[in-house]
Amino acid sequence: MPQCKFPSKEVINDEAARKERLQTLFTGLTLGNGHRRKVKIIFEDSEGLKQVETTIWAVTEKNVILKQGVCVPIHRVHKVNYY
Numbered sequence: 001m002p003q004c005k006f007p008s009k010e011v012i013n014d015e016a017a018r019k020e021r022l023q024t025l026f027t028g029l030t031l032g033n034g035h036r037r038k039v040k041i042i043f044e045d046s047e048g049l050k051q052v053e054t055t056i057w058a059v060t061e062k063n064v065i066l067k068q069g070v071c072v073p074i075h076r077v078h079k080v081n082y083y
Contacts, residue, residue, distance in 0.1 A: 004045040010075045011044050024080040029056045042079040043072050
């Protein structure tokens with residue numbers, strides 16, 4: 001994933017859905033750090049949709065930080081599922 005290229009365009013048009021995405025990312029962060037639970041993140045780079053199952057290490061204003069410092073721009077995340 002470190003070699004992914006991310007366009008600047010937002011993948012979610014609806015403002016309410018973007019807020020929900022951010023809340024879900026923070027919930028995934030809490031579950032990962034506090035309970036060692038993984039999340040499934042569906043995101044889109046310049047080549048298309050991709051999926052990763054991992055632990056969220058941090059959420060910044062613009063990025064989701066995963067293991068080994070891998071960053072995915074929040075505006076390229078379609079969906080976050082935790083289990």
